[in-house]
Amino acid sequence: MKYTSGFGLPAEVVFDVERAFRLLSKKWFFVGTRGDVPTPRDYFTFDVLGDEFTLLHGADGVIRCFVNRCAHQSARILKEATGSCGPNLVCPNHQWTYHIDSGALRAASMMGQGFMETDVARRSRLTEVALHEVEGMLFACLGDEPSQVEVEEMSTVLAPYTGPFALERGGYKLAHHQREVVPASWLMVMINNRECCHCRQNHRGLLELFDPSSFNGATSASYDVMMAAGIERWEQLGRRWEEHAFTKSDSVRVARYPLSDGWKSITFDGAPASRKLIGGWEDYDASTLSIWFNPNAWVHFTSDHIATNWVLPIDADHCTLYSSWIVREDAVEGVDYELEHLIDVWRVTNAEDVDLCEAMTNGAKSSYYQPGPFAPDEQFCTQFCDWYMRYSAEGPGANEATS
Numbered sequence: 001m002k003y004t005s006g007f008g009l010p011a012e013v014v015f016d017v018e019r020a021f022r023l024l025s026k027k028w029f030f031v032g033t034r035g036d037v038p039t040p041r042d043y044f045t046f047d048v049l050g051d052e053f054t055l056l057h058g059a060d061g062v063i064r065c066f067v068n069r070c071a072h073q074s075a076r077i078l079k080e081a082t083g084s085c086g087p088n089l090v091c092p093n094h095q096w097t098y099h100i101d102s103g104a105l106r107a108a109s110m111m112g113q114g115f116m117e118t119d120v121a122r123r124s125r126l127t128e129v130a131l132h133e134v135e136g137m138l139f140a141c142l143g144d145e146p147s148q149v150e151v152e153e154m155s156t157v158l159a160p161y162t163g164p165f166a167l168e169r170g171g172y173k174l175a176h177h178q179r180e181v182v183p184a185s186w187l188m189v190m191i192n193n194r195e196c197c198h199c200r201q202n203h204r205g206l207l208e209l210f211d212p213s214s215f216n217g218a219t220s221a222s223y224d225v226m227m228a229a230g231i232e233r234w235e236q237l238g239r240r241w242e243e244h245a246f247t248k249s250d251s252v253r254v255a256r257y258p259l260s261d262g263w264k265s266i267t268f269d270g271a272p273a274s275r276k277l278i279g280g281w282e283d284y285d286a287s288t289l290s291i292w293f294n295p296n297a298w299v300h301f302t303s304d305h306i307a308t309n310w311v312l313p314i315d316a317d318h319c320t321l322y323s324s325w326i327v328r329e330d331a332v333e334g335v336d337y338e339l340e341h342l343i344d345v346w347r348v349t350n351a352e353d354v355d356l357c358e359a360m361t362n363g364a365k366s367s368y369y370q371p372g373p374f375a376p377d378e379q380f381c382t383q384f385c386d387w388y389m390r391y392s393a394e395g396p397g398a399n400e401a402t403s
């Protein structure tokens with residue numbers, strides 16, 4: 001079945017894992033932030049299409065991405081989702097020991113005397129994958145030649161918005177991380193994320209925080225009033241608010257949106273999520289700085305926390321939905337924030353979306369499936385599908401930034 005712009009993806013695209021792998025080998029994809037691995041030795045594991053990886057904050061302060069498999073007999077080295085490792089990475093199987101900054105083998109005591117001087121030992125190291133940090137956000141690429149133009153452009157676009165948060169300089173901590181295996185195609189999760197017309201019926205709680213027209217380009221009279229008040233306030237405070245739509249390499253969109261009157265953060269009751277402000281804010285602001293990344297993430301910066309969500313494929317019809325909540329380093333759970341209160345909005349909203357994504361995935365497996373048209377103001381669904389079709393296609397050229 002042929003793809004038509006403005007319609008959903010054909011089933012043979014939705015369930016094509018080779019195509020997904022090709023895309024993730026050409027384009028940078030979001031894998032977390034410096035807030036997920038804030039201090040040296042912190043790690044964060046994730047899976048992509050049957051391979052296991054880990055982010056690792058080195059003793060030298062650099063965050064790297066390694067394949068989470070031992071060079072000896074392929075055992076998984078780090079078993080937890082997140083945590084802190086020792087001064088070296090030690091495989092639990094036969095204790096081969098690796099340098100956390102380089103992935104080089106340091107010791108393999110069971111291999112006998114003289115082994116470390118052999119060529120085999122010199123060649124045995126953890127496999128490193130391309131990782132680039134943009135404004136404290138981390139992007140990996142499975143291919144050997146990821147585009148530097150694209151990450152430089154992302155940095156240029158985002159710095160005026162995210163600069164005051166200085167996520168790249170640290171000072172944050174991971175308040176909570178959640179990951180869920182979802183019985184849905186990762187592409188259905190992304191299309192659902194870019195869509196707004198399901199929100200009114202399916203995210204009743206979220207509609208308390210946001211005017212329903214916030215996210216889809218349409219406006220209402222009530223939204224216009226909120227936005228105008230927000231713009232006046234943000235201009236006085238020197239905060240960037242203008243939407244930066246997907247352009248050039250098409251991988252990032254950023255916008256500041258007002259929260260409902262009286263709301264101080266993204267919480268169901270409008271009360272602050274944390275008592276410790278971030279991002280240079282001197283008071284709570286009823287807004288979110290929201291960023292959408294192709295192919296796989298959406299991130300919300302408020303004046304007291306950062307909430308990140310991203311999705312990665314496991315196989316044709318399963319994916320992992322990762323979510324992290326980042327607060328100021330000195331915020332104390334039970335004193336400055338209550339965990340349930342901090343995480344509730346995205347925990348509940350994501351659960352509502354998961355059901356929809358599973359239903360759409362099952363529908364796409366049906367012999368009666370036909371990709372349907374997106375609503376007229378769902379241009380971000382169309383943008384995502386066009387982008388995916390273009391950059392996941394076979395052949396050269398998909399690495400190039402385009403205007």
Ligand code: FES
Pocket residue numbers: 070071072073074075091092093094095096
């Ligand atoms: S598999 Fe890791 S040390 Fe043997």
Ligand SMILES: [Fe+2]
Pocket residue numbers: 192193198199203349353
């Ligand atoms: Fe949703």
